[in-house]
Amino acid sequence: MSQVTLSNVVKYYGKSRAVHGIGLDIADGEFVVLVGPSGCGKSTTLRMIAGLEAISDGEVRIGGRVVNDLPPRERNISMVFQNYALYPHMTVRENLGFSLKVAKVDEAAIVRAVDEAAGILGLAELMDRKPAELSGGQRQRVAMGRAIVRQPDVFLFDEPLSNLDAKLRTQMRVEIKKLHQRVGNTIIYVTHDQVEAMTLADRIVLMQDGHIVQVGTPLELFNTPVNTFVATFIGSPPMNLIDGVVDGETIALDGGLTVPVPLQAQGRVQDGQMVHFGFRADNLMPEGHGVFEGGAVATLELPVILTEPLGTETVLFTEMAGTEVQAKMLNPRPVRPGETLKFQLMIDKCHVFDAATSNAIRV
Amino acid sequence: MFRRRLPEWLVLLLPAFIVIAAVVLIPLIFSLYSSFTPYKLTRPSTLWRWIGTANYERILTDAKFWAAFGRTVLFLTIVLNLELILGLCIALMMNKVTWGQRTLRTILMFPMMFSPILVGFQFKFIFNDNIGLVNNALQSMGFDVALPWLVDGKLAMFSIIFAEVWMSTSVFAILILAGLFAMPRDPLEAAKVDGCTPWQTFRHITLPFLMPFIYIAMTIRSLDVARAYDIVQIMTGGGPARRTELLWTLMSRTGYVDARMGLANAMGYVSILLSIAFTVYFFRKLSAARAELGMGG
């Protein structure tokens, strides 16, 4: 069994706190992604689980066993590092077999395990090369192979794809997901890239300033962000936010427009309350160029400032109530900057955040 | 656990601290003490007579000491500057070489391998007024001279400086060359396109980038400026008539020939302070240059 439990884990560097009492339950076989901007404490948390950083306070359990003071080698974990950390003086084969060799596993078993891992990752032809002779993607694969060979309880990934170019990154993302489906071990994965988090995770843990902001499936974070930070961090392009004031059944946006209060916030807002009105680009579309899902609709005439054609869709930069917002146009036709289009905003898909606390207001 | 464990870094550094304390620190403390006594090797009891700062007063009022001190500072200034300028020139030349660079670089390292005593001896041989290479060559070319390279005061100083520069310029050349290799090409090309003359490019782009490398060389050099002792000792022994006397030869003469250890140790302290001043100065410069280029870590 290899569930991982963090209870009230704290990390101090000198006097400053890097991680503020984190609690998290990770189930056996779950793929959890820790995501957040740099300096949010995600890597520190991972390194505390790995045993590379001392735990200042709280408790980390792996498979039910408290591991706070165990050295990394006794935690039965394996880790893939951002810069791969392959042993430069060993061949690929030796790199893969190193952990078993240290554990004094007999030679035949090592060969078997190494060959199996090499087979899974397609490394068979590279076995006698040194890391310096490998490309970035190949190194990445060897690093993963080294992690597999150990057959650990938990895999730890520390931003493993950030040194790869965009194309390779997409490719390796798929391979990591396949790997997880194949070996089924618990994976804790750290990244600052929300796309990686969305595509890989069973569950995302979004962190900020040493705190956990929201934990949930990718879709939960996307559809019901608990505050403006989550709303703008998850999803691309980020959620549009416009300041406004509640006025009965409507919100008066600062730039002069008025929109109805979305269904999910109705009855939870008070007159005169300062709010951020938020919606995703997907929910603001030129008439006839979107998917209409029912509910209240506001029709607005907005000028197009800039277009970003992506093929299947075009992202339109436009101005709404004095704020620059982005809209999406499906089945796009050529649009010229300066053109004014009729847009439909799907009100019931919109979000309302309290301006004072930034927290979401919903049922 | 009953006793607190030492931090790991201290355990790792402890052997170094212990050895250095035993071999350098304790003798230095002893010599500091003895510099306040009239200690003479021939009369051990003199070690226990405290005479305060008499030795220091004595050397500070001694014209011979000041002459040697001034000569040492002058010598170091000339030598270090010459080495820097020559090293820079050599490195710039080497950087332009298109083939055989490895071989040339290896040759450049030769003098670094020579024991200072060997360098001294070698130039004593070459500058010998009777059978030396230089005079022989001059005579064979038809000049009917036998220049007293090591006997005349000025020529002797020149010979010593030549030997010292021959030995140590490589350090500068090699490190500055390493700096030139590490130099990014983009700023150079940008400067060229922006219309800089070669001199302007060197002055405003290359030189600032090389500064940390120059200071590393200076720091390494300042660690063993006193190696010049070996050279001078063997080439002239401080002579003729003390005209090449440096702090270090004067000290060794006072200590070992005249057996006046107390006095010699007082001079030793002055020379130690001199070396430390040089080292600290260049270490500071090095950190400053590093910070400026954002190379800190």
Added chain:
Amino acid sequence: MDRNQAHRNRKRGLKALHFLALFLTMSIICIPGLWIVLNSFRPTVEIMAKPAVWIPSFTLDHYRAMFGGAGEGGVPVLSYFRNSLIVSVVSTAIAILIGMSGGYAFARYRFRGKSSYFVGLMLFRAVPGVALSLPLFIVFAKVGIIDTHFGLILVYVALNVPFTIWLTDGFFRQIPKELHEAAEIDGCTRWQAFWKVEFPVARSGVASAAIFAFLTSWNEFALASQLTRSVGSKTMPVGLLDFTAEFTINWGGMCALAVLMILPALILTFIVQKHLIAGLTFGGVKG
């Protein structure tokens, strides 16, 4: 067109000048050493000849005398060579172990006052040999380790440790710390992680630090000349002086000994020159 021509001429002139200057520099670097080698093969009469003889003849007399024991002036070169070798090799080995552990501490651990410790260690290296030799002479005489291999080895270890720390610190810092973290996760203790991963990776760097230390010991004169007196402990740099009598110098013999001294140094340096430069610059630049 004219301006193009002018630039082309200038370029050509500069090229010739560059070549000439380079040639001169290399000559000045090489000739003194070659002169020594050459003269070690010339008979004494010819070295002393007036007017100078420029066509050298060849003899192995000096080498024969040198290795023949009590030959020329009876300088026991072989004993000196053995002393130098023992002292240099042993002191280097110890200095590397101590220095490497110190360098590792500086490269891998954060602690208060780190840079002051570092500069402090370097300052001990800056103490002039002559100045140190005076008190060492007295202390060693009292302790009874003067004129012994042990005494000299001890001194050279202390002399070499700071610089070894400087170099190995640089080399270890080039190794990403993730490497030992990965090794620890792979099941190593910190100790194993060092010897199985970090040390092999830094090996060539450590080797060049070792050669630097070896050369320092091999070439050192100021301390050795005071701390060794007898045939049983004198090193070669000190032995070189044996060829100097009050008014005469056995130039040929000295040259032969010089060749014997410089040869191992040259070979060793040739092997590690690349790492040497890398170590010096890295240690310094990345502070």
